[in-house]
Amino acid sequence: MRFVIDGRTFDLEAEDIRARLRGHTPGNIQTHWVEVEGARWPVKQALAIALQPDRPRFQSQTARRHLRKLGFTVSPDGQRGSVDSGSHGGAFDESSLPIFETVDASVTFSWRRAGKVTLDTAGIPKFPALPRVPGLYRFDFEPLGDDSQPSIYIGESVNLRSRGSNYRNAKTDRSRQRTSRRIHKELVAHLSQGGAITFSISSSASLGVGGESIDLRWTSARRMAENAAVLLAQMEGTANVLNIDADLTDSSDDDTE
Template identity: 55%
Template sequence: MEFIINGEKRDLTRADVSERLRGHEPDRVFEYSVVIDGREWPVKQAFGIAAGLPHTAFTSQTARRQLRKLGFPVDMDQPPVPAAPSPSTRSSRGFDPTRLTEIDTVSATTSFTWLHAGGITLDSDGWPSFPPLPRAPGLYRFSFRALEPGGRGTVYVGESVDLARRGSNYRNAKTDRSSQRTSRRIHKELVRHLRIGGEVAFSIATDVVLGVDGDPVDLRWKSARRLAENAAVLLAQLDGEHEVLNIDADLGAAEPVGDEEQPTRIIAG
């Protein structure tokens, strides 16, 4: 059976698994187990030895999937429940991370390509005019070009189950009576930037690859869109080349409360 992990093609058969596990002893099973030649193994240990990979190079989900494809039975054991501290020690002892038992390792990668949909302009009524957009789920990105040579541009990244409808929301969120505060905020940023001669490009991504095996993900799932969106926002924050309009509450910024709209700054690069 051929499979791909971290971009590398590998081949593994049932006979390979049995042969490569000989001479090894199974560790204690905490959650998922697989039975191979009458012995119960933790799935990550068995797959790692058989495939010649460290346990950090793949997820438990990948191990379970590949072992099932080879016909090995995979089961889930009940994780051990730590003993509750006694009343005399519950309040006096602090959190001790060394007492925690490792259950599983989560490793997720996501990749996609931004496609330039077109520029945003102001129509004769002074409203933002968007390029044609698909009625499909995906990600989108506003790229505000810096007004001064050598200045920093500004980006805003979002996700939607319907990109065309999301563009319409931004266009029509002209009044503060709109219930979508983010749409109002970005609408104002667009109008002010374009009125002073700025340029705004609009990009979309409708195909996202997720996971170490490079599996495509269904973007109708909000969790999938949010994962890709957050990855794009984080990378933009880390590269330092752009100002990021996405609000990060953990860093102290927050959306306006109620009907009180905070003054919107003009993007100057």
């Protein structure tokens, strides 16, 4: 199976995983595991060993997705570590607490295709014309072959035009926008292999269906819409979602992805 991690392309089959893990010892499992030949491994350790001598950076979500596609049994996405019961000696029962307020909120917005992302003569991503407004954006990576899935990445920004510029210049940008550099690598790798990427945007949203407009100048409004779109894509499962949950709240970026 061919896939891209940290901007690099790898070819890996299930038997490669099994063979490369032999002779190694599983580490301590914190949250997520993969079962290989009857033993449970931390998902990141298993994939890291399989990818040696390369050491690309990746998150647990990436490891789980690729290991599942290779046919391995992986811990459920919703699984978490053990509950800290504190000094009470038992599991915490949230249902025993009284309800004082119920929140029912939804967001509606529409994606509009801005155009294709391409590579210029210098091999740097080139974006379609974008407005200087706050909003949401989305990359759609078309499949490279019949056996591959499409991939998507969803983000938000206070200035869509500047966000495109950030991704374009991420290779030489010395700021701490790690996600910009990660997605820059994904863009270049995909386009260099002949793939196509469509860029879509949305600059308006409302609460509910036909409800009150929300001001996308507010970070909370943009993140609500962004997180809703990411969650929906993850639940649908028809595409590889390149968002990493940690990125959505990573305060080291000037704006979230």
